[in-house]
Amino acid sequence: xxxxxxxxxxxxxxxxxxxxxxxxxxxxxxxxxxxxxxxxxxxxxxxxxxxxxxxxxxxxxxxxxxxxxxxxxxxxxxxxxxxxxxxxxxxxxxxxxxxxxxxxxxxxxxxxxxxxxxxxxxxxxxxxxxxxxxxxxxxxxxxxxxxxxxxxxxxxxxxxxxxxxxxxxxxxxxxxxxxxxxxxxxxxxxxxxxxxxxxxxxxxxxxxxxxxxxxxxxxxxxxxxxxxxxxxxxxxxxxxxxxxxxxxxxxxxxxxxxxxxxxxxxxxxxxxxxxxxxxxxxxxxxxxxxxxxxxxxxxxxxxxxxxxxxxxxxxxxxxxxxxxxxxxxxxxxxx
Amino acid sequence: xxxxxxxxxxxxxxxxxxxxxxxxxxxxxxxxxxxxxxxxxxxxxxxxxxxxxxxxxxxxxxxxxxxxxxxxxxxxxxxxxxxxxxxxxxxxxxxxxxxxxxxxxxxxxxxxxxxxxxxxxxxxxxxxxxxxxxxxxxxxxxxxxxxxxxxxxxxxxxxxxxxxxxxxxxxxxxxxxxxxxxxxxxxxxxxxxxxxxxxxxxxxxxxxxxxxxxxxxxxxxxxxxxxxxxxxxxxxxxxxxxxxxxxxxxxxxxxxxxxxxxxxxxxxxxxxxxxxxxxxxxxxxxxxxxxxxxxxxxxxxxxxxxxxxxxxxxxxxxxxxxxxxxxxxxxxxxxxxxxxxxxxxxxxxxxxxxxxxxxxxxxxxxxxxxxxxxxxxxxxxxxxxxxxxxxxxxxxxxxxxxxxxxxxxxxxxxxxxxxxxxxxxxxxxxxxxxxxxxxxxxxxxxxxxxxxxxxxxxxxxxxxxxxxxxxxxxxxxxxxxxxxxxxxxxxxxxxxxxxxxxxxxxxxxxxxxxxxxxxxxxxxxxxxxxxxxxx
Numbered sequence: 059x060x061x062x063x064x065x066x067x068x069x070x071x072x073x074x075x076x077x078x079x080x081x082x083x084x085x086x087x088x089x090x091x092x093x094x095x096x097x098x099x100x101x102x103x104x105x106x107x108x109x110x111x112x113x114x115x116x117x118x119x120x121x122x123x124x125x126x127x128x129x130x131x132x133x134x135x136x137x138x139x140x141x142x143x144x145x146x147x148x149x150x151x152x153x154x155x156x157x158x159x160x161x162x163x164x165x166x167x168x169x170x171x172x173x174x175x176x177x178x179x180x181x182x183x184x185x186x187x188x189x190x191x192x193x194x195x196x197x198x199x200x201x202x203x204x205x206x207x208x209x210x211x212x213x214x215x216x217x218x219x220x221x222x223x224x225x226x227x228x229x230x231x232x233x234x235x236x237x238x239x240x241x242x243x244x245x246x247x248x249x250x251x252x253x254x255x256x257x258x259x260x261x262x263x264x265x266x267x268x269x270x271x272x273x274x275x276x277x278x279x280x281x282x283x284x285x286x287x288x289x290x291x292x293x294x295x296x297x298x299x300x301x302x303x304x305x306x307x308x309x310x311x312x313x314x315x316x317x318x319x320x321x322x323x324x325x326x327x328x329x330x331x332x333x334x335x336x337x338x339x340x341x342x343x344x345x346x347x348x349x350x351x352x353x354x355x356x357x358x359x360x361x362x363x364x365x366x367x368x369x370x371x372x373x374x375x376x377x378x379x380x381x382x383x384x385x386x387x388x389x390x391x392x393x
Numbered sequence: 394x395x396x397x398x399x400x401x402x403x404x405x406x407x408x409x410x411x412x413x414x415x416x417x418x419x420x421x422x423x424x425x426x427x428x429x430x431x432x433x434x435x436x437x438x439x440x441x442x443x444x445x446x447x448x449x450x451x452x453x454x455x456x457x458x459x460x461x462x463x464x465x466x467x468x469x470x471x472x473x474x475x476x477x478x479x480x481x482x483x484x485x486x487x488x489x490x491x492x493x494x495x496x497x498x499x500x501x502x503x504x505x506x507x508x509x510x511x512x513x514x515x516x517x518x519x520x521x522x523x524x525x526x527x528x529x530x531x532x533x534x535x536x537x538x539x540x541x542x543x544x545x546x547x548x549x550x551x552x553x554x555x556x557x558x559x560x561x562x563x564x565x566x567x568x569x570x571x572x573x574x575x576x577x578x579x580x581x582x583x584x585x586x587x588x589x590x591x592x593x594x595x596x597x598x599x600x601x602x603x604x605x606x607x608x609x610x611x612x613x614x615x616x617x618x619x620x621x622x623x624x625x626x627x628x629x630x631x632x633x634x635x636x637x638x639x640x641x642x643x644x645x646x647x648x649x650x651x652x653x654x655x656x657x658x659x660x661x662x663x664x665x666x667x668x669x670x671x672x673x674x675x676x677x678x679x680x681x682x683x684x685x686x687x688x689x690x691x692x693x694x695x696x697x698x699x700x701x702x703x704x705x706x707x708x709x710x711x712x713x714x715x716x717x718x719x720x721x722x723x724x725x726x727x728x729x730x731x732x733x734x735x736x737x738x739x740x741x742x743x744x745x746x747x748x749x750x751x752x753x754x755x756x757x758x759x760x761x762x763x764x765x766x767x768x769x770x771x772x773x774x775x776x777x778x779x780x781x782x783x784x785x786x787x788x789x790x791x792x793x794x795x796x797x798x799x800x801x802x803x804x805x806x807x808x809x810x811x812x813x814x815x816x817x818x819x820x821x822x823x824x825x826x827x828x829x830x831x832x833x834x835x836x837x838x839x840x841x842x843x844x845x846x847x848x849x850x851x852x853x854x855x856x857x858x859x860x861x862x863x864x865x866x867x868x869x870x871x872x873x874x875x876x877x878x879x880x881x882x883x884x885x886x887x888x889x890x891x892x893x894x895x896x897x898x899x900x901x902x903x904x905x906x907x908x909x910x911x912x913x914x915x916x917x918x919x920x921x922x923x924x925x926x927x928x
Contacts, residue, residue, distance in 0.1 A: 088805065089807060089808040090810075090811070094807045094811055095806070095807045096532075097538075098441065099827075099849065100538050100839065101849050102537070103848070106537060110532060113530075113531070138530075141433055142433050143434070143439070144594075149613070152613045208644055211645060216648050216652065219652070223649045224648075224649065225616075225638060229423075229425060232618065235612060339642050340645070341615070341640045341641060341645065343614030344614075347614065347641065351430075356807060
């Protein structure tokens with residue numbers, strides 16, 4: 059197990075280097091630069107432009123700029139946002155809890171509904187529950203996030219008035235953001251109604267962000283379960299007279315979990331991507347929207363730093379996924 | 394065994410019920426503005442985005458002179474009067490007495506605003522030795538963009554209540570420049586206190602100004618909170634509080650407005666406007682924007698160096714169709730390079746008639762029948778042009794009728810801005826301009842002056858008669874004299890047609906009906922002083 063862990067950690071370093079290179083180059087491949095964009099229709103004199111280029115180091119050869127960037131990372135310094143002149147690190151941590159809170163809720167939603175849906179579908183294969191659940195999953199997977207979100211807002215917030223339109227918290231509550239997690243901070247604040255406001259504001263964004271992972275998890279669970287349910291040992295268990303619940307819930311599910319856990323790990327990437335659209339529509343102040351805006355304004359440092367941090371998160375989550383394999387499947391850790 | 398289960402179920406039910414419990418209602422006099430984006434910072438001078446100015450300059454600060462709310466007329470701000478020397482080089486401002494900076498949780502001023510604050514405000518932008526010069530990157534975009542470093546020779550505090558600006562050359566628009574957001578007056582006392590505390594960045598993160606609203610808190614990308622400044626020199630606001638709820642998506646802003654979760658919103662989706670107008674409880678305010686959208690020919694490249702060719706092409710383009718298709722009614726046809734909202738707009742000028750027959754004749758007469766040309770279309774939406782590609786397509790169809798074959802080209806925005814400046818550029822470029830200070834010079838000199846060829850003068854047009862007029866107008870202080878000069882300049886422009894002036898967009902601001910006395914700012918800002926909520 060230890061050896062396995064070490065090997066997995068070993069892949070971190072080259073992956074990290076690769077991500078830092080990609081995030082650095084990608085934004086620079088886009089035409090235009092932040093200084094030109096800042097000048098807008100007015101433009102600026104060539105002298106001023108050169109002076110600013112030098113000030114920000116953009117006139118240096120690209121490998122030198124990359125070197126400065128890497129040295130910065132190693133010292134924990136992701137640089138300063140071109141747009142706001144504040145440290146990228148600070149901005150990331152100011153915004154990340156919102157994305158994390160939403161992603162965790164969305165993942166919980168996807169799991170709580172997706173796993174049982176997949177199991178029920180697998181056990182009732184070919185019959186109407188299976189068909190209903192799988193076609194619903196297909197619809198959920200195919201719907202554009204933006205459209206789905208607007209639909210929910212117009213109907214549930216607009217017409218019915220059951221949920222708030224956007225944001226994380228009703229404006230009448232004002233309390234310090236201690237952890238950045240609205241569910242925690244609102245409880246701690248002790249203000250009456252604040253916690254319920256936080257929950258209400260989470261409902262629609264969670265549903266929207268969680269819909270695609272839900273669909274994927276449902277389908278993946280179903281196919282993994284089907285494979286396992288067809289195995290000899292399951293047939294044996296049935297022959298021995300074990301209850302369906304015990305068979306499906308314990309023996310079959312446990313072994314079906316491996317591909318499902320893989321999918322969960324990969325869905326973290328989807329959540330980060332979906333967060334961009336969800337955050338925009340629901341005015342959710344997270345990192346997704348932050349990075350997209352930075353790309354538009356060619357804020358090099360924000361894009362580099364933000365992409366790097368997201369990649370790090372995805373790598374860490376997948377590392378945990380792999381560790382979990384080790385626990386679930388003894389064959390893997392013996393290697 | 395049943396009791397714990399009942400207990401658990403009961404608690405669960407109660408818990409779920411409590412989820413929907415309402416807390417205290419929002420204070421009735423709190424105005425919520427659904428802003429479209431986040432401010433870059435709260436010290437207005439380093440930044441350029443309108444969003445930033447709404448959150449800072451327009452509501453937290455004042456300037457020496459200001460634009461009368463809803464207009465482009467310059468009126469006294471924290472300077473009660475000023476004189477200009479005969480040679481046009483010295484501007485002396487007498488400050489108002491008793492103007493108080495805001496008192497907040499994080500700062501209590503010990504004195505009123507005085508000349509030191511004014512000097513600091515500009516010194517930090519122009520003087521590299523000022524400790525605050527570099528504090529947020531040192532780029533002072535508008536201070537430089539309006540040529541302040543060349544223009545200002547010195548600024549001194551003559552006494553506590555008097556400040557004198559000495560210029561290097563006469564520049565009549567100077568007064569209008571001082572009404573711009575970058576010239577917002579900061580508190581030197583606060584700046585010194587923050588520098589001493591080792592936290593100079595606070596000047597940009599937690600602002601202190603003399604304006605009607607005091608900063609309370611900012612949750613990044615989410616909410617900005619302000620409280621009215623009880624001692625505001627120009628009459629404290631009636632509101633209990635002002636909140637900016639940052640809502641990036643236009644459809645969602647509309648939903649919030651409908652639900653009463655915000656009272657004022659910017660930049661509606663053009664497609665939603667008709668529904669908004671019909672909606673009870675919402676009013677859509679409209680005003681012509683301080684902008685112009687145009688097609689700039691490259692007047693240095695044949696055959697566009699021939700004025701008859703330019704005139705002919707102008708006559709071949711159907712501007713009304715463009716207005717209907719591209720602006721969906723949210724615009725007016727432009728005949729002059731400045732919008733009607735700016736003084737000296739020459740109403741008497743007649744626009745080029747839409748006459749494709751005549752246009753074709755003229756083109757044939759000039760020997761450019763069957764012309765191939767490019768039209769550059771912007772890839773982004775701008776206040777003066779909601780859909781440049783669509784506009785280019787309409788023009789392409791119109792010009793095809795006069796045997797002109799148009800190829801539409803586009804580049805990514807930053808590249809577009811860069812490449813379109815080139816003197817040898819191949820093609821006519823769609824672009825536009827939003828005014829900075831309500832002065833005609835800000836349009837005519839910046840966009841059509843000889844100095845700007847190869848820069849913001851996309852027509853690469855340098856025409857001596859026009860140039861003489863606008864340079865003369867810079868030197869003269871008397872507005873009537875300047876008006877006469879600019880009117881003539883517009884006549885010359887019309888004769889020479891370096892552009893086809895397309896449209897001035899109409900700014901639409903949906904507000905809830907209980908909002909009283911909100912006025913659209915021609916500069917695109919959102920000003921909440923003087924606004925109240927009906928019960």
